[in-house]
Amino acid sequence: MKITPIALYDILLKEFGNLNWWPKDKKYHEKNSSDPRFEVIIGTILTQNTAWSNVEKAINNLKEKNMLDIKKISRSDMVILPNLIKPSGYFNQKAERLKNLAMYIYNNYNGNLDLFFNRNPQEIRDELLSQNGIGPETADSILLYAGNLPIFVVDAYTKRICQRIPFKVDIKYDEIQDFFQSELSKLYKANKLTKVYNELHAQIVILGKTYCKKKPNCIECPILKNCNFGIQLSK
DNA sequence: GTCCAGGGCCGTT
DNA sequence: AACGGCCATGGA
Numbered sequence: 389m390k391i392t393p394i395a396l397y398d399i400l401l402k403e404f405g406n407l408n409w410w411p412k413d414k415k416y417h418e419k420n421s422s423d424p425r426f427e428v429i430i431g432t433i434l435t436q437n438t439a440w441s442n443v444e445k446a447i448n449n450l451k452e453k454n455m456l457d458i459k460k461i462s463r464s465d466m467v468i469l470p471n472l473i474k475p476s477g478y479f480n481q482k483a484e485r486l487k488n489l490a491m492y493i494y495n496n497y498n499g500n501l502d503l504f505f506n507r508n509p510q511e512i513r514d515e516l517l518s519q520n521g522i523g524p525e526t527a528d529s530i531l532l533y534a535g536n537l538p539i540f541v542v543d544a545y546t547k548r549i550c551q552r553i554p555f556k557v558d559i560k561y562d563e564i565q566d567f568f569q570s571e572l573s574k575l576y577k578a579n580k581l582t583k584v585y586n587e588l589h590a591q592i593v594i595l596g597k598t599y600c601k602k603k604p605n606c607i608e609c610p611i612l613k614n615c616n617f618g619i620q621l622s623k
Numbered sequence: 624g625t626c627c628a629g630g631g632c633c634g635t636t
Numbered sequence: 637a638a639c640g641g642c643c644a645t646g647g648a
Contacts, residue, residue: 436630442645443629477644481631523631543629593629602627 391553391614393571397584400591403610409590410533411440416451425501426458428534432526433485434476445475458499462490485521492519505535513539524561532589538581540568541589545596552600552617 410428417424427447434443449472450456455464470483497504505512509531516527524542531539542564550557550564557567568588569581576584599609606618613619 432629435628437628437643438630438645439628439647441628441647445646475645477628477646478630478642479644481643485631521631525630529629541629545629589629596629 389614391611393555393568393588394575395614396553396611397572397588397591399611399614400595401587404591404594406587407590407594409586410529413447413451416456420454420456422457423501425505425534427456429489429530430456430461430486432529432533433482433489433521434473436478436482436526438477442475442477446473446479449473449475458490458494458501461486462494462499481521485519489519489522501534505537509535509537509539512537524565528565532582532585536582538569538578538585540565540572540585542568543589543593543596545592545600546589548596548602549592549600552604553611553615554617 410431412424412427412431414424416422417427430450431443431447434446447456453468453472455461455469455472461469464483464487466483466487469487470479473479473482473486476482493499493501493504512535513527513531516522516530517524522530528539528541531537532541542561546564546568547559551559555564555567557563569585572584572588573581595610599605604617606612606615609615609618611618
């Protein structure tokens with residue numbers, strides 16, 4: 389049975405409901421009057437090729453030291469910071485990346501994320517991509533989940549699912565992103581796209597973690613009947 | 624013990 | 637353009 393990105397979204401929305409990503413600690417930010425968008429930005433770097441459970445440990449360490457702050461990260465000691473984020477893995481690289489980005493935003497936008505995000509998304513994206521350690525997925529996650537901008541995030545799960553279904557699209561980041569964005573904007577109005585991209589990427593991650601793993605669990609997968617990979621497997 | 628996770632960079636073909 | 641090695645922890 390043929391499936392489109394729109395149909396995929398329908399199925400996953402029924403299966404998982406609204407997930408309201410990105411995961412963040414609202415209570416913490418209310419209590420400390422800190423900016424939850426910066427927690428998202430930190431999370432996008434810490435979760436690079438890393439299980440989220442490990443990222444949570446790192447973020448908790450930052451909270452305990454009151455370091456979940458753009459100014460403090462931008463001035464952090466490069467012995468202390470890697471140590472705090474150690475559970476997230478690649479901690480030396482990630483500490484550099486975090487500090488560089490925090491310094492960039494702090495120096496050029498006075499740490500003001502409203503100023504940073506209130507521009508043409510393409511311009512912000514190019515700027516993010518020019519930073520060391522920020523590739524397309526991290527940049528787009530920042531745009532979508534911190535900036536609330538209508539940019540679809542492609543990750544390893546998205547690529548895997550595109551191949552397994554399969555969608556008729558070249559397996560490259562930009563091609564897949566263009567494919568999802570052009571398909572979904574056929575049905576949804578421009579002012580709904582941020583919400584749709586937010587939910588669909590979140591649902592794809594859950595689908596990937598739960599069913600469409602490297603070693604997949606197709607039998608219980610909600611898109612079994614719409615996926616060539618699962619159909620072949622169940623024969 | 625082995626495999627894997629919500630990538631990205633760099634050097635080599 | 638494409639590919640391999642590298643970065644590293646913690647849970648399954």
